[in-house]
Amino acid sequence: MTTKNTLGKAAVVVLLATLVSACSSNAAKEEAAAQAATERAAAEQAAAAEAVAAEQRAIEKEKAMVMQEQRETKRRLMDAASSAGTVFLFDYDSSTLSDDARAAIDAHVALLMSGSANARLEGHTDERGTREYNLALGERRANAVRDYMVASGVPAYRLETISYGEENPVAYGSGESSWSQNRRVEIK
């Protein structure tokens, strides 16, 4: 935008100079001098325009580097979040975050803070106990993750929690190996 304006101004100056030379056509010397002056002015304008354009190119390059850097940071945060996993596990009848879960959630907090995306936190339980009580337990787990994220700086309005209780197991079958995988919060 700036470059275009500068060039436009230079064009106006050249046009004015041409008009002046046309009006004083009776004196050849004056005409020559005026023409030389006009040419000088045009050259000066061109040089100035070139300098502005060069500066602009430098700014663009700088911007591109910053964006590249941001992209790389974002990619790094996304990689960190994805290697931390999207599933946080819990102990039986507990909604306390383990150290592992906290570390994994930290990676997602960093990613959320770098952008403006929203997240959905889905709480789940194993099959033991009653379905309706488990629905409440799943919500308590999702809320525990939400509260930790909010305390870490993620605005609460960007986090939605929902509990499925024992309705959506990832591992079928009865036994601790299945149950431990089902007691979880998933970030989506």
Next chain:
Amino acid sequence: MLLRSCAFVFGLFLTTTSAAQLEIQVTRGIDNPTSIAVAPFAWDGLGSAPTDFAQIVDSDLARSGQFSPVSRRDMLSLPAAREEIFYRDWRAISTRYLVIGRVSQGTQLRVDFSLHDVERGVELFSGQVVSAESEARMAAHRVADSIYEKLTGIPGAFATRLIYVSVTRNPDGKDFYRLTVADADGRRPIVLLEGRDPILAPSWSPDGKEVAYVSFESSRPAIYRQVLATGKREQLTNFQGLNNSPVWSPDGKSMALVLSKDGSPDIYLLDLETKQFQRLTRHYGIDTEPTWMPDGESLLFTSDRGGRPQIYRYELATGKIERVTFEGRYNARARVAEDGRNVALVHQRKGRFHIAVFDLVTERLTVLTETSLDESPSIAPNGSLVIYATKRGERSVLGAVAVDGGVKFSLPARSGSVQEPAWSPMLVEQ
């Protein structure tokens, strides 16, 4: 305990519906069931009878576990009228009671039946049931109800219905949910709602004409009510957080339910006419699974306010809350019998979840089941049986057990899981 083992499989006549039909297998009856013969009912009408009435009565009585029906093959005569009865024929095969009947076709079906004491050679009782021809099976169940009541002193609950949730896994590994209503013997299943989103906590309106349930179809749990006859449906709640455990008050005017919109799950009362909500409990712990006492004056609910889930009572007039159960670390999802005394609940013992009955008067808790992942107890409207869900391998199946622990039967589906059974109230004749 001495057990009589027998296995009846009903539901041999397949219907072409997609609903999972349940088969009933009596796994344990009482020690000395009473021998009863139900002779084939005569048919006064065009063509053949719409159903085998005597067979339905026979199956109902067998399913109670308290009666041992006489096989039709062993009957020496097939009387359908008083004058055709020869008591010696029945004494010869050690039958204690005899039921005969006749069905007449008019604008409606009329079933005339009578119950006879073989030993004494006398008629004990005769009755009549009238119904639409489309409700022929229900008419037969009503005959069984009358006979059961005459012989045990307890009203029968055969002419009732069940709602339950069946879950099948699609080839893509995704679960598919169906909310189904069926007769209490598992027959005539009708799908009320189906989809990939979880359905849970179904319950009946006190007049047996509507059901309420939780569906995740809006990607969040929301409470709906649905009229059985018309399918007409209304969303009652869809708040942020939990929308759970809808239960109609005995007068049908309001519904207790669970919302967590104000923080933690609490019990609320919804006036179905004004649509006004009243918050009943306020606690940072989990308050859930409300159930009404039959007088409508108080509610039982599950709360972990004491650290572990236990049953509490909320008195509506005063707002007073008192703890009800103390035995064990986990007592939840109570359902109260019509007598206001027996409470079926889920009780944890040695890490296993059983169905138990808690007597509100004696405060005695009796464990009824031996399986380890039992849940969702629901009491028959005559108070005799508790139906519940349990695990068999990876599948969930329904089981039923007598409140006194004597009789047990299971209701496995042909495929998939069946869970969250709810027994209807006594149904008014249609």
